[in-house]
Amino acid sequence: MTSTGVNYAQSHDHGPPGGRSGSDPEKLVVDRPPSVHESLRAGKIDHTHRKLKSRHIQLIGIGGTIGTALYVQIGKSLIAGGPGSLFLAFAIWCTVILAVTISTAEMVTYLPISSPFIRFAGRWVDEAIGFAAGWNFFIFEAALVPFEVTACNLIIHFWSDAVPVGGIIAIIIFLYGLINILAVKWYGETEFWAALGKMLLIVGLIIFTFIVMLGGNPLHDRFGFRYWYEPGAFAEYYHTGDTGRFMGFLQCLIAAAFTIAGPDYVSMAAGEAENPRKVMPRAFNAVFYRLTSFFMLGALCVGILVPYNDQTLKDAYTNGEPGAAASPYVVAMNRLGIPVLPHIVNAMVLTAAFSAGNSYVYCASRSLFGLALEGKAPKFLTKCLKNGVPVYSVIVVLLIALLSFLQVSSNTATVLGWFVSLITASQVINYCVMAATYICFYRALKAQGIDRKSLPYRGIFQPYAAWYACGATFVMAFFGGYTVFLPGNWDVSTFLFSYMMVFIFPVLFIGWKLIHKTKFYSPEEVDLQQDLAGIEEYTRNYVPRPAKNFYDRGLDFLFG
DSSP: OBOOOOOGGGOGGGSOSSEEOSSOTTSEEOOOOOOHHHHHHTTOSOOSOOOBOHHHHHHHHHHHHOSHIIIIIHHHHHHHHHHHHHHHHHHHHHHHHHHHHHHHHHHHHHSOOSSHHHHHHHHHTOHHHHHHHHHHHHHHHHHHHHHHHHHHHHHHTTTOSOSOHHHHHHHHHHHHHHHHHHOHHHHHHHHHHHHHHHHHHHHHHHHHHHHHHTTOSTTOOOOTTHHHHTTOSOOOOSSOHHHHHHHHHHHHHHHHHHHOOOHHHHHHTGGGBSSHHHHHHHHHHHHHHHHHHHHHHHHHHHHHHSOTTOHHHHHHHHTTOOGGGGOHHHHHHHHTTOOSHHHHHHHHHHHHHHHHHHHHHHHHHHHHHHHHHTTSSOGGGGOOOTTSOOHHHHHHHHHHHGGGGGGGTSOHHHHHHHHHHHHHHHHHHHHHHHHHHHHHHHHHHHHTTOOGGGSSOBOTTTTHHHHHHHHHHHHHHHHTTGGGGSTTOOOHHHHHHHHHHHHHHHHHHHHHHHHHTOOOOOTTTOOOOTTHHHHHHHHHHOOOOOOSSHHHHHHHHHHO
16 A cells, blocks of 8 residues: 555646536536535535544554454354464455555545545445445444444353343443543544553464463473364365365355454544544554454464364353353463463453444444435434534444343344344445445546546555455355355354345345436546535644643654
């Protein structure tokens, strides 16, 4: 990824401010961009406040993507595919996320508004695509909230069953509401420290792996990569031989598609970022490299610490052991006779789950807010408090979080399984839409004579990276629940949750298209100017606010 460092606000001589006429490609129709005041009167500029600093956005991106999956559920993938398949799958999917990231970064830094990629799909591709993508993303984010609440409850019961399930759920949801409604500033600061804890945990576990594999453990066992040779690097899943090993790899790839994310969380903060034309490129670059190292090294560590046929690990998932008891890291600590550390890991994983849920409340409420701004959700959801928080959007998300009370009467592992299946399909659909939107954006720039070198950020390997991401995510949307079609594996609930969004998305798209008679925009018709005047005026008039104290100066220096 590369940043050109050129402010688009100062580069209009590279192309016309308007688009070409759809009927006559050679004739330019130059429209005067609306002034900021005109845009405000038309309700086109966000009323959220730009208070999030670079360090907040970078850690929000990390906090939203590192949840319990990286520490606990990754063990299921190890059992299914073995250490080789796990590492290979995570490495391959990281390249897909890179392609999505550089595509999203270019669009969002050009026009940093609230719920950007959702609104871009409606403006630059087709209104119906924007509607379907917006609601898909909202369902995805909203479903993640009860998922993490359920995970928090499971983790807390690692220590004791004395606290009622309903009480834990109520407290967590209340805290989410408090953090997200008080003020964006406090949300950013809370998420910053919680996400920092996640970073320290994964870094600590990577260092732990390096030390113990070289013999720094109570057994003085220098095991190195032993488990890659015995029982082996590639496990068989469902079938035997090469077919079984390939299916094991597919299971790991599906898990990677659920576990690895990034650009969507960073982009959702664009409308509330200070000086976004400068902050967002750095945030996109930094978050991807950090997440890639965390996820790839995390997958490698898991395969080093525990053999895929470890009976304790298998029993932990089969019996639904609470909290980090099913974590490969905790299983390894118990195998090596290391006390105390499992409790520390469980506490840190609890922080990770809580932080992830906090991010999902934020992203889900902002996506609903963005839909309302575009007229695709009820207008009352655009209501913001004086501190810039879309209060009704937050409340709707918190109401959906009440679904986590389902575990009061159902098995916790079953409820988690429901949400995982629903979330995986929605996430890859989101990325497919983001990549497809970039392709339309790229074509519009070219058709309207706007030089990409004039943009604040220019991604590498374009548009090939976007086509790669679009194809990979489209295919994965259909492979996510393939095991349900294997002989003896048919299950109605698994099928519905695996493919619900695959069916709902086209229904939303076709429904909106038929009702509103929308059309796909040609590259010449795409409006690249909407909201641009306000962003450029903000960029021109932005004056950096110096840090008030040593605390802020120090953190800005480290993470700015």
